[in-house]
Amino acid sequence: MYDTHILTDEGCRSVWENGRRVGYAVNLTINYYRGLPLSCVDEITLVVDGEPVAPEDMVLQHRDREYPYLAILQDDFPTDFYWRFGEKLRVVVKKPGGIPQGRHHVKLTLGTRRSYTPTMVATCEKTLTFA
């Protein structure tokens, strides 16, 4: 449905703090025809230039809130933070030095849990330019 679009080319860049690069960000959109609570996200996996990103290094930023990726996988994560249809979910990968400016190959796997259809796992690969 939206599998080829879930990894957007918007906002790809290093993330900075106090003049230093401390990580990098990509923005995702949902692989469904409606929004879902973040608690329905079963998997976000990133492979950048062939290197898998460690789950504990990922932070999700959504509507002025920030959640460690592993937190949304916990059983008791609230069900009322909706990742809206078409809304960008920013994934920040913590990495000292950020990502070298330029083109990088990114592979995303996104699994979302639904109820009246089975869990859908979408993959999307793109070469993105990071600022």
Add this chain to the structure above:
Amino acid sequence: MTRGEGATAMGNPNDIKLGVSLYSYQDNYYFHKHDLEGCIAAAAGAGATGFEVFPDAMIPEWPYISDRFVDTFNGWKERYGIACVCVDHFSDTRMWKNRNLTDDDLYERGVMYIKAAAKLGAPAIRLLHEEHLGSSPFFKRDYHLTTSAIAERLLPVCAEYGVMMALECHSPTTVDDPCHEPYLEAAARLNLPYVGLQADFSSYEYCMTSADVGMYERQGATRAILDRVRGAQRQAYFAGKPFEYAEIEAEIEAMKPNEADRRFLRFATRRRGPASYEVLKDYASRLVYIHGKFYDIDENGEVDNMDYAKIMKALVDGGYKGYVVSEFEGNRRMNDAGWCDEVEYVRKHHVLMRKCLGRE
């Protein structure tokens, strides 16, 4: 023909109102070409007097709805001269990681959608009931969606808020499938007439849509096989016969179907023809809401795999009073190939429906 002509003993085409499910504009929304207001404006621009909204998709604050949002929303209804006629309910039984929603939870979620509809001024919710796709779920699952027992508990809530629960009878089920009866029986027993049948035109497909042909071909299926199956389905329908896959199976096997062909054959060969127009006519006066589903429109302005003239005639003759809303589902079948012009599809769909009702 002018409006009002064509009325029959049972029904009047002017009792049928035309709307748009904003689901039809999902790519415009997803890719930020139109926001919610833009989608409402597009529906009004197509000539619709009502629209349906998925709150889960297009209401920014969902699952909450602030008074400020309601004021803005009501302002749009005024500005574009259009009513919100339905809010889509979902049964997210698996929304927690470690447990399924209990029936009490599903009831509470139902209450939430009913209250949302009332707040948005909508007279109905599309209930995602357990038998939405018929009595046997299309994939194995160890949980259920909203059952008749839960819907029965929701009836007094519906009465309090003046909201109807529309049971969407989506292909492969039909409005006369007995699996929907327990809901209606509960409403009759309690004298709370707040649940009713909703037809979905997916039940009236007589062949594979060309939108599917394109999608399957891009997924690696063989064009000649796709065309042969679709052609046989059309031939059967226009000859007034059910489609029997067995009649062409040997021919198809000789064409050596690949894996992608097998995937589509599993679906496409099940359909033997549209559900009965006569039954639709018999049920028409009892229907509370209708999804005018479509996937593609041909060069003659006709929906390419449903007989809209016959479907709409059955509704008029049967005395349907209510909304038929465009539900364009071609987008998800076409958008892998590039931009799908949903606004144009819906515009054409409304021209077709108005024509069927003698308004063009």
